[in-house]
Amino acid sequence: MYRKSTKKILVTGATGQIGSELTLELRHKYGGENVIAAGHRRKPGERLVSSGPFEFIDVTKKDELEKIVKEYDIDTVYHLAAMLSATGEENPQQAWNVNMGSLYNVLEIAREHGLTRVFWPSSIAVFGPEAPRVKTPQNTVLIPKTMYGVTKVAGELLCNYYFLRYGVDVRSVRYPGIISSETPPGGGTTDYAVEIFYEAIKKKRYTCFLRADTVLPMMYMPDCIKAAINLMDADASRIKCRTSYNVAAISFSPAELVAEIKKHIPEFVCEYKPDFRQKIADSWPMTIDDCVAREDWGWNPEYDLASMTRDMIEKLKKRFAEGRL
Ligand SMILES: NC(=O)c1ccc[n+]([C@@H]2O[C@H](COP(=O)([O-])OP(=O)(O)OC[C@H]3O[C@@H](n4cnc5c(N)ncnc54)[C@H](O)[C@@H]3O)[C@@H](O)[C@H]2O)c1
Incomplete structure (x- = not known):
């Protein structure tokens, strides 16, 4: 054949x-x-x-x-x-x-x-x-x-x-929620976790559309x-699951992300004005159990909050310096 x-x-x-x-x-x-x-x-x-x-x-x-x-x-x-x-x-x-x-x-x-x-x-x-x-x-x-x-x-x-x-x-x-530095996200409830980096670098200020304590699962x-x-x-x-596998990496709140960003940009200030997306976030998990994906096909994420934040800031600062942000 x-x-x-x-x-x-x-x-x-x-x-x-x-x-x-x-x-x-x-x-x-x-x-x-x-x-x-x-x-x-x-x-x-x-x-x-x-x-x-x-x-x-x-x-x-x-x-x-x-x-x-x-x-x-x-x-x-x-x-x-x-x-x-x-x-x-x-x-x-x-x-x-x-x-x-x-x-x-x-x-x-x-x-x-x-x-x-x-x-x-x-x-x-x-x-x-x-x-x-x-x-x-x-x-x-x-x-x-x-x-x-x-x-x-x-x-x-x-x-x-x-x-x-x-x-x-x-x-x-x-x-x-996926965090990345190349293409902005397309209208999700976790988009704040990307926008916050752009605004921290460009303006040192950000207004978050979720409450400070809203913990959500994220991934770099x-x-x-x-x-x-x-x-x-x-x-x-x-592949024993043919619906869809839970996969987890990092879970954090906006307040925890702000604290991590401040380690690199101390003057950064974040305000909170929750909108309709708060209700969506409140209906979602805070942390995910992904033991089945780990067991079945060896899922194992690499980035935690500190290493993701460091890498995002490094990449976006470089683009900002080159006038590409
Ligand atoms: N980004 C996240 O945080 C996230 C989280 C969970 C799941 N996902 C899933 O991952 C997938 C990709 O997400 P993303 O974040 O890249 O989304 P995105 O919004 O950035 O990209 C989706 C793309 O779909 C295209 N599209 C929309 N309607 C179309 C049509 N009729 N014909 C052809 N293309 C069309 C859009 O042009 C857009 O480029 C989606 O299935 C999404 O549900 C994303």
Whole structure:
């Protein structure tokens, strides 16, 4: 039987916060021409366009996705395109259409074209206030209060169904809030933990949209990328959970993050003006139990609050000095 020697990967949502960095890492690992970045509307960054193929597609349109899968002979999809928690609450109908419609399209294409593997990120937004908020376990009650969370729970069940019914090798992690210095986040409840660094460096002041004591689970981008790649590289026999794996890294409150930033920028001042996102944050876990991911495929994050803060400040200060912030 004919077998391709190299993976051909499609990344949807490639201009987003995670996609912009994950695409570059995948290109580094598999070769630029083997990783097709798919964006939507937003102008792609220079590195994304110069390091490999780039296409614009609307993931809610199956024919547009299918055209790229055929044209590039895609066998693996990292499906990141989505509407996040805060923007999803502003337009829940569109959040359902984008998040569920696109996942259904990707899974159907995986089934019809026999794709080798699909990665689709879920979120800690699957949990609601009924779930234990400390050390939230892998298997617990899932009653989210946002449309974003509803689409993530439904999405997890759909992934599990496509695996059981059709053998589609789809893999997923429940990401916490992702912190990164390259591409700003796209409208989530944990976005403060990125904005605060930009404002600390540019203005030495920040007004936080969550209360000072709101503890949420977070993860630094290198660990976020590591989780996706390690999960996708793992032997199929090790993937025992086909809904989505809890993955944890760091949990902290805005006040704790401010104290850490002040070690590097002592004059930094933070004020607090909670808005509608406070209610979303209050319905989410504070800490996550990820022992199942650690056991099954060896998940092990590297960054803690101190090392993440040091690295973020170093990277953003450099960009500020070069006039690129
Ligand atoms: N960033 C986080 O903190 C976080 C946490 C948990 C889960 N996740 C999940 O990770 C994935 C990526 O998140 P992100 O933070 O990079 O999000 P983002 O908002 O930065 O990027 C999402 C991308 O999806 C694209 N998109 C939206 N509608 C589209 C459409 N109809 N067709 C094609 N593309 C479309 C947007 O252009 C955007 O670039 C999402 O599934 C998200 O739910 C992210």
